[in-house]
Amino acid sequence: MSKVAYVRKEMLQVRKPPVSQAGFLGWLKKNLFYSIGSSLATLLTVAVIGWLLYGLLKWLAVPTWAAQSLSDCRSIIAELARGENNAGACWGVIRDRGIQLTFGFYPPEHFWRPILAFTFLLPALAPILFAEKVPGRLIWFSALYPFLMPWLLWGGSVWVPLGVIAGFAVGYLGFRISNGLNTLFRIAICLIAALAWWIYAKEHLDTVMSSVGTIDLTPVKSRNFGGFMLSLTIGVVAIGSSLPLGILLALGRQSDLVLIKVLCVGFIEIIRGVPLITLLFVASTLLNIFLPPGTEFDIIMRVIIMATLFASAYMAEVIRGGLAALPRGQYEAAEALGLDYWKAQRLIIMPQALKVSIPGIVSTFIALFKDTTLVSVIGLLDPLGLTTAIRANQEWAGIVWELYGFIALLFMIVTFSMSRFSMYLERKLHRDH
Amino acid sequence: MKLSSTVLALLAVIVSGPALAGKLDEVRNRGALKCGVSTGVVGFSAPDAGGVWHGFDVGMCRAVAAATLGDPMAVEFVPQTSKTRFSALASGEIDMLSRTTTWTYSRDSDLNVEFAGVNFYDGQGFLIANALGVSSAKDLNGATVCIKTGTTSELNLADYFRTNGMSFDPVPVETDAEAIQQLLANSCDVFSTDSSKLNAHRATLENPDAYSILPEIISKEPLGPAVLHGDQQWGDIVRWTLNALLTAEELGVTSANVSDLAANSTNPEIKRLLGTEGELGAMLDLPADWAQKVISAGGNYGELFDNTIGSNSPIGIERGLNALWTNGGLQYSPPFR
Amino acid sequence: MTTRASPPRERFRISQLIYDTRYRSYTIQVFALFMFAAFVGWLVNNTLQNLSNAGKDLDFGFLFSTAGYEINQRLVSYGPDSSHLRASIVGLLNTLLVALLGCVMATVIGTFVGILRLSKNWLIARLMGLYVEMFRNVPLLLWILLTMAVLTELLPSPREFRGESATASMMLNDTSAITNRGVYVPLPQFSRGLDKALDGSLGLNPNALAILFVLGAGLYVSQRIKLRADRIQSKSGERPVTWFWRTGVIVVPVLVLFFAFGFHLEYPELKGFNFIGGLRFRNSLIALWLALSLYTAAFIGEVVRSGIMAVPKGQIEGAEALGLRPARIMRSVILPQALRVIIPPVISQYLSLTKNTSLAIAVGYMDITGTLGGITMNQTGRELECVLLLMLVYLAISLTVSAGMNVYNARVNLVER
Numbered sequence A: 001m002s003k004v005a006y007v008r009k010e011m012l013q014v015r016k017p018p019v020s021q022a023g024f025l026g027w028l029k030k031n032l033f034y035s036i037g038s039s040l041a042t043l044l045t046v047a048v049i050g051w052l053l054y055g056l057l058k059w060l061a062v063p064t065w066a067a068q069s070l071s072d073c074r075s076i077i078a079e080l081a082r083g084e085n086n087a088g089a090c091w092g093v094i095r096d097r098g099i100q101l102t103f104g105f106y107p108p109e110h111f112w113r114p115i116l117a118f119t120f121l122l123p124a125l126a127p128i129l130f131a132e133k134v135p136g137r138l139i140w141f142s143a144l145y146p147f148l149m150p151w152l153l154w155g156g157s158v159w160v161p162l163g164v165i166a167g168f169a170v171g172y173l174g175f176r177i178s179n180g181l182n183t184l185f186r187i188a189i190c191l192i193a194a195l196a197w198w199i200y201a202k203e204h205l206d207t208v209m210s211s212v213g214t215i216d217l218t219p220v221k222s223r224n225f226g227g228f229m230l231s232l233t234i235g236v237v238a239i240g241s242s243l244p245l246g247i248l249l250a251l252g253r254q255s256d257l258v259l260i261k262v263l264c265v266g267f268i269e270i271i272r273g274v275p276l277i278t279l280l281f282v283a284s285t286l287l288n289i290f291l292p293p294g295t296e297f298d299i300i301m302r303v304i305i306m307a308t309l310f311a312s313a314y315m316a317e318v319i320r321g322g323l324a325a326l327p328r329g330q331y332e333a334a335e336a337l338g339l340d341y342w343k344a345q346r347l348i349i350m351p352q353a354l355k356v357s358i359p360g361i362v363s364t365f366i367a368l369f370k371d372t373t374l375v376s377v378i379g380l381l382d383p384l385g386l387t388t389a390i391r392a393n394q395e396w397a398g399i400v401w402e403l404y405g406f407i408a409l410l411f412m413i414v415t416f417s418m419s420r421f422s423m424y425l426e427r428k429l430h431r432d433h
Numbered sequence B: 001m002k003l004s005s006t007v008l009a010l011l012a013v014i015v016s017g018p019a020l021a022g023k024l025d026e027v028r029n030r031g032a033l034k035c036g037v038s039t040g041v042v043g044f045s046a047p048d049a050g051g052v053w054h055g056f057d058v059g060m061c062r063a064v065a066a067a068t069l070g071d072p073m074a075v076e077f078v079p080q081t082s083k084t085r086f087s088a089l090a091s092g093e094i095d096m097l098s099r100t101t102t103w104t105y106s107r108d109s110d111l112n113v114e115f116a117g118v119n120f121y122d123g124q125g126f127l128i129a130n131a132l133g134v135s136s137a138k139d140l141n142g143a144t145v146c147i148k149t150g151t152t153s154e155l156n157l158a159d160y161f162r163t164n165g166m167s168f169d170p171v172p173v174e175t176d177a178e179a180i181q182q183l184l185a186n187s188c189d190v191f192s193t194d195s196s197k198l199n200a201h202r203a204t205l206e207n208p209d210a211y212s213i214l215p216e217i218i219s220k221e222p223l224g225p226a227v228l229h230g231d232q233q234w235g236d237i238v239r240w241t242l243n244a245l246l247t248a249e250e251l252g253v254t255s256a257n258v259s260d261l262a263a264n265s266t267n268p269e270i271k272r273l274l275g276t277e278g279e280l281g282a283m284l285d286l287p288a289d290w291a292q293k294v295i296s297a298g299g300n301y302g303e304l305f306d307n308t309i310g311s312n313s314p315i316g317i318e319r320g321l322n323a324l325w326t327n328g329g330l331q332y333s334p335p336f337r
Numbered sequence C: 001m002t003t004r005a006s007p008p009r010e011r012f013r014i015s016q017l018i019y020d021t022r023y024r025s026y027t028i029q030v031f032a033l034f035m036f037a038a039f040v041g042w043l044v045n046n047t048l049q050n051l052s053n054a055g056k057d058l059d060f061g062f063l064f065s066t067a068g069y070e071i072n073q074r075l076v077s078y079g080p081d082s083s084h085l086r087a088s089i090v091g092l093l094n095t096l097l098v099a100l101l102g103c104v105m106a107t108v109i110g111t112f113v114g115i116l117r118l119s120k121n122w123l124i125a126r127l128m129g130l131y132v133e134m135f136r137n138v139p140l141l142l143w144i145l146l147t148m149a150v151l152t153e154l155l156p157s158p159r160e161f162r163g164e165s166a167t168a169s170m171m172l173n174d175t176s177a178i179t180n181r182g183v184y185v186p187l188p189q190f191s192r193g194l195d196k197a198l199d200g201s202l203g204l205n206p207n208a209l210a211i212l213f214v215l216g217a218g219l220y221v222s223q224r225i226k227l228r229a230d231r232i233q234s235k236s237g238e239r240p241v242t243w244f245w246r247t248g249v250i251v252v253p254v255l256v257l258f259f260a261f262g263f264h265l266e267y268p269e270l271k272g273f274n275f276i277g278g279l280r281f282r283n284s285l286i287a288l289w290l291a292l293s294l295y296t297a298a299f300i301g302e303v304v305r306s307g308i309m310a311v312p313k314g315q316i317e318g319a320e321a322l323g324l325r326p327a328r329i330m331r332s333v334i335l336p337q338a339l340r341v342i343i344p345p346v347i348s349q350y351l352s353l354t355k356n357t358s359l360a361i362a363v364g365y366m367d368i369t370g371t372l373g374g375i376t377m378n379q380t381g382r383e384l385e386c387v388l389l390l391m392l393v394y395l396a397i398s399l400t401v402s403a404g405m406n407v408y409n410a411r412v413n414l415v416e417r
Helices: A023-031 A036-060 A070-080 A092-103 A112-129 A138-154 A159-177 A183-212 A227-253 A258-273 A276-290 A299-325 A328-336 A341-378 A383-391 A401-432 B002-015 B023-030 B056-069 B085-090 B105-109 B152-163 B176-184 B195-204 B232-251 B258-264 B268-274 B290-298 B301-308 C021-053 C084-117 C122-136 C140-154 C206-236 C243-261 C283-309 C313-321 C326-363 C368-380 C383-415
Strands: B033-038 B075-080 B113-115 B120-122 B124-129 B144-148 B169-173 B190-194 B211-213 B221-223 B226-228 C177-179 C182-185 C187-190 C263-266 C269-271 C274-276 C279-282
Touching: A036 C122, A070 A092, A092 A227, A092 A383, A092 A401, A112 A138, A112 A227, A138 A159, A138 A227, A159 A183, A183 A341, A227 A258, A227 A299, A227 A341, A227 A383, A227 A401, A258 A299, A258 C021, A258 C383, A276 A299, A276 A341, A276 B085, A276 C021, A276 C326, A276 C368, A276 C383, A299 A341, A328 A341, A341 A383, A341 A401, A341 C140, A341 C326, A383 A401, A383 B176, A383 C140, A401 C122, A401 C140, B023 B033, B023 B056, B023 B232, B033 B056, B033 B085, B056 B075, B056 B232, B056 B290, B056 B301, B075 B085, B085 B226, B105 B113, B120 B195, B124 B152, B124 B195, B144 B152, B144 B176, B152 B169, B152 B190, B169 B176, B176 B190, B176 B195, B176 C140, B190 B195, B195 B211, B226 B232, B232 B268, B232 B290, B232 B301, B258 B268, B258 B290, B268 B290, B290 B301, C084 C122, C084 C283, C084 C326, C084 C368, C084 C383, C122 C283, C140 C283, C140 C326, C182 C283, C206 C243, C243 C263, C279 C283, C283 C326, C313 C326, C326 C368, C326 C383, C368 C383
Parallel strands: B033 B075, B144 B169, B144 B190
Antiparallel strands: B113 B226, B120 B221, B124 B190, B124 B211, C177 C182, C182 C279, C187 C263, C269 C274
16 A cells, blocks of 8 residues: 655746856856865965056056157156056057067068068968868969068069979979889989079079069068068978978888988987077087088078978978878878879878878977077077167167067967967867868 | 089079188178177167167278278178177178177187277276175175176186185176166176276166276276188278278368368378378279278267267267377377378 | 799899889988988088188187186086086086976976866966966067066065165075075085085085985885885784884984084075075076976976876766765876876976076076087187087987986886786
8 A cells, every 4th residue: 555645746837046056156156166275266366366467557557658768768657656666667669669679670661571471371371271261273372472472571583483483393394204214213303304494594594584574572681680570580481491301301210211211310319309599509600611611691591591400300200290190001002002102102191191290380380480589599680689789779778578578479479379270270180080 | 423413503503602702802792791790789789770770889880881882881780699709700791890899819819800900998897886885896705796608708707806816606698788687686786897888888777876887997808890810901901991080080080071171181191091192092902082981981980989989979988098199098090101 | 743943033133223122222222321421521521621711620629728717506616717628517517407407396387287277266277278378379588588587676686685774584584585696595514524515506515425325225224124014914914013113214324424414504694795605596597497497387287288188087987986085086096097198298398398498598597508508619719519519418418318208108108008
C-alpha cells in the first residue's frame, strides 16, 4: 500500500533569477567577487590601477602642445600651480619632432612615397593571407611588390626595377626552353640566363631605354632613412628577402646530402647562437673588411644584409616546422605521381608547408621588427637613436619619458595588430584542418 | 668555373665600388662629402626639426665641403658612435671624421688615423652639483662618476684616480644625454668628460647655477678633424681648410666682408688666402677662391666658434686656449705662402 | 639447374655523374663543397687584403696587454692594470650572472602570470593579458631604457639619506638601503679563516666554499640517516625517530664553521659620497635584470598558459572529484603534467634571454659585450678579433644550453608512455 504523499500537478511559474545572479550584478559576482580572496584581489587591483591611472592622466593632461622648448614646458606647468609634485608631460617635443621620429630625414615633399610603399604592402599580402576573399589576379601585384617598394623608397629610374623583373622573365624563359633536361640543369640555365641579363642591363639598359623615355623618382639615399620608417624598412626588406633564403636553408637542413645538410645546420645554428647585436657589429665594423677592397655599401644596406641573414636562420626553423607538420603521405603521394624533387617541392610540399608556417613567419617578423631598435647601438638614427640626437638640441635637452612613450606607442600599434592578426590566422588554420 | 666567376662578376656589379682614385676625385664624383659626426652633442652636432645638422663639428664638415665642392650644404652626415667612428673611417664609409675626437699617439699610429690639426683645445673636467660641497677633484675619493664608454676620458679618469691614490665608482654611459640624466637624478655624483661638453651641457640645465665645473683639468684633449692615413692630398685639404679658418680670423676676414676684401684688399696675405694673388689653390687641386667659399660658408674660426658654442650661443664657452695666439691662446696657423 | 648469369657489368660513364641518381648526389656535394670553399677563400682573401691595406694583422696578443679601464662590477678581482683578457672574463661572468638571475626571476614571474591568466577572476586575467601584450609588443631595448630611467628618476639618491631633514631612510632596521645607485644589503663576512673576503663585491671566497662543502656533506649524511631509517622501517615496521639527528648533522657543523670563521654581517653605511660596505646590487644590474625577466616572463607566461591548457580536462575533473583544493590541484596534478610541454620552449626562452643580455650596454652594465665588444674593441682597434671572440663566446653558451636541452628532451622521451 504505497501511498504517495504529494504529487505536483501543475508547473511552477518561471521566476526570474535573483538580482545577484543575473545581469551585470550576476556577472560581477561570478567573475570578480566569487570568493573572499577574489573580492580582495579585485578591490586591490582596482585600487592600484586607479591610482596609477590617476597619476598617469594627471601627467598626460597638460597643455604643452605648443611649447617651443623644454623650458617653455616647465613654465607652462609651473603656471598650472599643481603643488609640490609639479610634473607634467612636455608635448611640444612630439609636435616639433614627431614627423622626424616617423620619417627620419626623408625629404618632406616625398613623404607620399614611403606612405604609398607601406600602404601597398596590404594589398600585396592579401592574396597570401586571405586567399579566399580577394580576386586571384591580385597575386600579380604581390609578385610586383618586391620591385615596386624599393623603387618607391629609394627612387631612381623606373627602368632599374623593370630591368630586374625582365631578368626574372629571361631566367624563366631559359627554364622553359630547356624543357626535357634534368631539373638541376634547368635551374642552372635559368640562373645563368638571368645573371647574364642583369649584367648586361646594369651596363646598358638604362642608357638605351632613357632615350625612349622614363619615369624618374628623385633618388633618396638610404642615409636619409630614419625614425620609424627605418625600422619598418629594415624589418620588411629583411623578412621579405629572408623568405627564399629560409626556404632553401630549411630544405637543405632536411636534405639527404650530408654535406649540404651540415652546411645548412652549421649556418642556422651559428646565426641563432649569437645575439643580433654581434651581427650588427659585423655590419658596422667588419662587413667592409670581408668584401673586396674598395667596395662600399652604406651602413643601412649592410644592416639590412645582416638582418636578412639573421632572419633567414629563424625563418628556416619556422619553415622546417611547417615541413614537419606535413603528413608523410604527402611526400609519398608526390613520389608515387613520379614528380621529381623540385616539382614535388614546388607543387605539393611548399604550398602546404608555407601556409602552415604563416603564423610563425609573422611572429618572426614581429621579433625582427622589434629588434631593429638595436641599430641605435651602432649609431643609426632609428627612433631610439633619434632620441639622442633630439636631446642634443638646446631646446629639448633633458627630455625622456615623452619620447620613449611615443616610440613605445608606435611599436605597440604595429606589433599588437600584427600579433592579433597572426592569432586570427592560426585560428583559421585550425578551422581549415 | 663559369658559375662562380659569374657570381663574382655579379657581386662586382652589385657593389661596383669606386676605383681606388684619390679621395678628392671620389668626393667630387659623388658630389657630396661624407662626414662622420656624433649622434648628438649639444653645440657640436645635432639635427634640427627639419633634419639639417648644426654645430661646431658640423661647421668643420661644411667648410671642407665648401672648399672641395664649392657648396657647404653638399655634406652627407653619417652619425658615428664612439665605437664605430674609426672603423667607418678605415672602411672609407666616411671621408672625414669631425666628432670631438682626441688626437693621441696610438690613434695616429696604430689606428691609421691622420689628424688634420686641432680645432678645439680641450681638457677633461668634472661637472658636479654645488650641493655636494666639493671644490676640488682631489676630494672625489669614493665618488660615483658618470663616464662615456669608448673614449679617452675613460682611461684618463682611471689614470687620475690611480695616481692620486683614490678610488671611484664608474658608471659607464653611452651618450652625454644619459650622463646628464643620471647626474640630475644624483645617480652619479659627477660627470667627467671634455670640459667643452660639460660647459655645453651645463648651459642647458634647468638650473645651471646649481652645478659647477671643478677647477682641475686632468688631461689634454686636443680635438680635431681626422682623415685616413695614406691620402696625403686629402689630408692637406682638410688641414688647410682648418688653417684657412684660423688665418681668416687672424687677418680679420669674416663672412660679411670676404667678398669685399677679395675684390678690394691690398693686403698680400689676404690676397693669397682668398686666391686673388698667387696659385695656392691649384697646388691642392682646388679652385683659386676655395678659401672665400670656406669663409662665406660659416664664417672664420672665431665666427664659427661664437655662433655654435661661444658667446653668441646659449652655451657661451670662453675662447680660453682656443683664442688666437695673438690673443694669448694656442690657435696658430702656419702661413699661407 | 642453370646458373643464373650475372648481369653484364656496367661500365661507369662520366654522364652517370649527372644522370644517375646514385652518383648525382656526389656530384652535387662536390660542387657545393667547391663553391663553399671558393666562397670562404674569397672572404679570407678579401679580409687579408683589406687588413694589409689598413696595415693591420690578425693578432690576439692585445688580450694580454694592460686594459687600463675600470670595471664597476666584478666577480673576480680586477683593476685597471689587469689585462684585456681578464676584463673579458669579468665581463663574461657578469653576463652569466645576469642571465642566471634573469632566468630564475623570469620563470617565477612567468609561471605566476601564466597561471593568473587562467584565473576565474575576470579582472586579474585581463590584467595579466594586458601585461603580456605590453611587454611582448614593445622592443626590449626600450624596456631596458625605461626601467633604467624609472630606477634612476624615482628612487632616492644616497644624498637624500643624509642629515636632519633626510627624505629617505634605510629599511629593515637600518640594515639595507634602496637608492638610485643600487640596492645595498648586509654582506655576510668572516673576520678570520681561510682567506679574507673580497672587497664587497659579489664573489665566492674559500670560507664560503668551505661552508658550502660542509653543508653538502651534512645533507649527504642526513640522507644516509634517512635511508637507514627506511631500511629499519621496512625490516621491523618501526621507524626510529631521527629528525634531530638529521637536522643536527646539517646545522651543527655549519654553525661551528660560522663561529670558527668569525661570522658577522657587514652593514652598509653612508660614508662620503656613497654607501660603503654591505653587498651592493648595482642599478644597472637591477634594471637589466628586471627588464629582461619581465620581458621574458611575458613569453614564458604564454608558454605556461598553453602548457596548462594542454592538460586534459579530465585530469582536473578527476582531481576535483578526489576533493583536492584548487591550489593543490595546480601543484600536484596540473603543473607536473604541463611541465613536459612547457620546458622545451621555456629553455629556448632562456636562450634568447641569455643572448638579450648583450643589450646591457644600453644601461652601462659591464657584460662581455661591454668589455670585450665595447671598451676593449674601441681602445685597441681590434674589431675583427674582438667581434669574432665575442661571437664565439655567445655561440659556446648557446650550444651548451641547447646540448642540455637535447639531453633533457631525450630523457623526457624515454619516460614517455
